[in-house]
Amino acid sequence: MHSGSALPTTHPLVDGRTAQSALVQAYQGVRPERRPIWMMRQAGRSLPEYRAVRAGIPMLESCLRPELVTEITLQPVYRHSVDAAIFFSDIVVPLKLAGVDVDIVAGVGPVMGSAVRTKADVERLRPLEAEALEPIVTAVGMLTAELAATPLIGFAGAPFTLASYLIEGRPSRDYVHTKAMMRDDPEAWEALLTWAAGVTGTFLRAQAMAGASAVQLFDSWAGALTHDEYQAFAAPYSTSVMAAVSDLPVPRVHFGTRTRDLLVAMRDVGATVMGVDQHTPLDVANDLLGGRTPLQGNIDPDLLAADWDVLADHTRDVLRRGLAAPAHVVNLGHGVPKDADPDVLTRLVALVHEEG
Ligand code: CP3
Numbered sequence: 186m187h188s189g190s191a192l193p194t195t196h197p198l199v200d201g202r203t204a205q206s207a208l209v210q211a212y213q214g215v216r217p218e219r220r221p222i223w224m225m226r227q228a229g230r231s232l233p234e235y236r237a238v239r240a241g242i243p244m245l246e247s248c249l250r251p252e253l254v255t256e257i258t259l260q261p262v263y264r265h266s267v268d269a270a271i272f273f274s275d276i277v278v279p280l281k282l283a284g285v286d287v288d289i290v291a292g293v294g295p296v297m298g299s300a301v302r303t304k305a306d307v308e309r310l311r312p313l314e315a316e317a318l319e320p321i322v323t324a325v326g327m328l329t330a331e332l333a334a335t336p337l338i339g340f341a342g343a344p345f346t347l348a349s350y351l352i353e354g355r356p357s358r359d360y361v362h363t364k365a366m367m368r369d370d371p372e373a374w375e376a377l378l379t380w381a382a383g384v385t386g387t388f389l390r391a392q393a394m395a396g397a398s399a400v401q402l403f404d405s406w407a408g409a410l411t412h413d414e415y416q417a418f419a420a421p422y423s424t425s426v427m428a429a430v431s432d433l434p435v436p437r438v439h440f441g442t443r444t445r446d447l448l449v450a451m452r453d454v455g456a457t458v459m460g461v462d463q464h465t466p467l468d469v470a471n472d473l474l475g476g477r478t479p480l481q482g483n484i485d486p487d488l489l490a491a492d493w494d495v496l497a498d499h500t501r502d503v504l505r506r507g508l509a510a511p512a513h514v515v516n517l518g519h520g521v522p523k524d525a526d527p528d529v530l531t532r533l534v535a536l537v538h539e540e541g
Pocket residue numbers: 224225226227228229230239244271272273274275276277289290291292293294295340356403405520
């Protein structure tokens with residue numbers, strides 16, 4: 186796996202630090218002795234130490250300060266003993282670094298200075314220059330120096346999800362403008378998604394080259410598309426993002442919510458592992474995928490607030506169903522809610538380590 190790899194010889198996957206880790210093994214379809222677990226949004230508002238270091242610093246600014254990114258990324262690794270760190274950043278960071286007027290408003294999400302609605306709007310978008318990624322590359326380097334045998338997961342947003350933020354201008358429930366551009370202005374759509382694929386692929390590759398041992402592509406809103414719409418209007422661009430890292434020996438996870446009908450199509454854009462949300466049991470997902478794709482998921486985040494026995498029984502059910510797949514990385518079905526009790530998260534990780 187290492188010969189001919191374009192990764193630097195000092196990369197944790199190449200120099201031996203993370204290649205035998207439970208996470209990387211499971212992502213490669215080998216069942217490790219102990220089932221690995223990490224949680225989407227494990228860093229963030231559920232942790233008091235996060236709220237303390239973020240106080241007074243806007244979200245996107247915090248993502249561009251390498252020392253702060255390093256500290257925040259490591260907080261849940263130390264507190265919960267999870268089997269991976271996920272890079273603290275956001276899917277809109279590469280848009281910001283390409284010069285897009287975007288802000289993350291607390292309690293709302295990404296908000297654009299002006300929505301991208303026409304071909305002329307798309308033509309004003311600039312490419313992402315490699316130099317702009319300097320804070321990202323620096324932070325990944327600082328992290329891999331601290332993490333030793335614990336792998337760092339890099340991530341990016343898929344072109345469809347990014348385009349939906351750019352077109353709607355803010356988080357949306359119905360994607361009216363997105364679906365209108367998709368249907369009525371194929372030239373603008375193609376130009377916008379091609380631009381988004383370039384920007385987000387560059388961001389993902391930079392993290393992999395700088396030391397991430399796996400990458401995850403988030404297409405959070407793909408579930409708003411039918412299978413045919415996904416194939417026509419999203420898959421070609423996600424294929425190009427996966428291709429931006431497919432020459433590297435780095436596992437490629439793909440995740441979205443409410444994607445039962447899209448799992449095969451999302452795997453076939455070039456993913457090597459599928460993330461599954463809590464709406465599809467893992468054994469069902471495994472059958473849909475033909476039994477050959479390692480899975481990640483899918484503890485229901487809503488049950489973090491339930492009685493411990495309910496959460497523990499549900500987790501055992503997830504572990505049992507995960508045995509159907511070639512290998513299984515335990516995660517939540519979506520991100521940690523901001524009001525989750527951190528002690529419950531620590532206890533959940535311990536349960537998976539004992540029983541997984
Ligand atoms: O710990 C981790 O998982 C890594 C960090 C991470 C963040 N965003 C940090 C963040 C990751 C992987 C993301 C991805 C992301 N960002 C997605 C895909 C994953 C998903 O949840 O479906 C999406 C859709 C976004 C866009 C976005 N950014 C939203 C919807 C929000 C929430 C807005 C809010 O305040 O409720 C953000 C902000 C954001 N990104 C926060 C964090 C920790 C909260 C900001 C804060 O701390 O004030």
